[in-house]
Amino acid sequence: xxxxxxxxxxxxxxxxxxxxVTCSQNMNHEYMSWYRQDPGLGLRQIYYSMNVEVTDKGxxxxxxKVSRKEKRNFPLILESPSPNQTSLYFCASxxxxxxxxxxNVLTFGAGSRLTVL
Amino acid sequence: QKEVEQNSGPLSVPEGAxxxxxxxxxxxxxxxxxxxxxxxxxxxxxxxxIYSNGxxxxxxxxxxxxxxxxxxxxxxxxxxxxDSATYLCAVDVWDNNDMRFGAGTRLTVKP
Numbered sequence: 001x002x003x004x005x006x007x008x009x010x011x012x013x014x015x016x017x018x019x020x021v022t023c024s025q026n027m028n029h030e031y032m033s034w035y036r037q038d039p040g041l042g043l044r045q046i047y048y049s050m051n052v053e054v055t056d057k058g059x060x061x062x063x064x065k066v067s068r069k070e071k072r073n074f075p076l077i078l079e080s081p082s083p084n085q086t087s088l089y090f091c092a093s094x095x096x097x098x099x100x101x102x103x104n105v106l107t108f109g110a111g112s113r114l115t116v117l
Numbered sequence: 118q119k120e121v122e123q124n125s126g127p128l129s130v131p132e133g134a135x136x137x138x139x140x141x142x143x144x145x146x147x148x149x150x151x152x153x154x155x156x157x158x159x160x161x162x163x164x165x166x167i168y169s170n171g172x173x174x175x176x177x178x179x180x181x182x183x184x185x186x187x188x189x190x191x192x193x194x195x196x197x198x199x200d201s202a203t204y205l206c207a208v209d210v211w212d213n214n215d216m217r218f219g220a221g222t223r224l225t226v227k228p
Contacts, residue, residue: 033216040125042205042220043161090160104149104209106216108160 002027006091006109013081014117021076021112023091031094031104032074033058034066036087037111043090049074081116088113120144121208123219131227136193138222140206143187149209150182150189155221156202164191164204196226 004025013019025032033048035058045058049068063085065077074093078085092106122141130136138152149168153161167173167180167189179192189208193200206219 035218040220042121043207043218045216104216105151105163105166106153106161106207108162111158111160 002107004091004093004107004109006089006112008112009110010113012115012117015082016080019078019081019114021078021089021091021114023074023076023109024072025074025091025093025107026072027093027107028071029093029095029107030071032068033092033106034064034074034076035090035092036060036085037090038087046076046089078114081114083116086114086116120210120217121206121219123204123206123222125220126223127225128222129225129227130196132196132198134196134226136196136200136224136226138191138193138204138206138224140189140191140219141187142189142206142208142217144208144210144217145184145187147184147187147208147210150180151207151209151216152178152180152191153205153207154200154202155205161205193224196224198226198228201225 007022030051034046035043037043044060047066049055089112091109094104094106120143151166152164155161165175167182173180177194181190203221203223205221208217
């Protein structure tokens with residue numbers, strides 16, 4: 001089954017304790033992205049990756065790191081989590097679409113709900 | 118001004134009615150437009166996308182795009198209680214995966 005898998009799905013942690021949220025896709029997609037979703041703010045992009053070893057900042061990258069060493073994996077790292085990073089996180093992937101093809105349809109993971117105390 | 122704006126709702130319609138969801142965007146370079154549905158506690162799932170002016174129909178759903186007015190809408194005909202969800206409008210600004218999302222409109226379909 002084609003899917004994006006995120007882990008953990010739920011996590012409660014404390015301020016300053018490093019954590020990693022893993023994301024893996026089995027569709028051979030070039031593009032992967034992390035979003036956070038907060039009430040009233042919609043989905044905001046944290047980081048994205050166009051391909052292996054190519055990553056770039058989204059709208060809200062502060063406090064996060066990512067890496068793309070393999071095509072299928074795109075982990076999100078919170079080096080020193082703070083309470084304002086309490087949120088629902090989604091990983092997504094797509095093919096590289098151009099020219100109005102609509103091929104860049106995002107497939108989302110199930111989400112990871114993170115609480116930082 | 119937000120890049121992608123939606124009325125947050127909630128929008129309530131009776132079962133069988135037409136639900137109309139609206140979205141405006143600010144960047145005239147926007148190329149592709151998407152509607153995602155998100156049930157409470159779940160991840161967004163694609164309903165449909167559109168990139169040419171006019172209407173695009175898929176079953177009970179019709180997307181309408183007007184690039185001159187920077188406006189995209191989603192019509193849901195014969196609304197069902199199972200359509201109750203938050204609908205996210207997304208715009209791929211330069212058609213290069215620079216996806217911008219609206220905050221979503223919460224729709225409730227009452228039996």
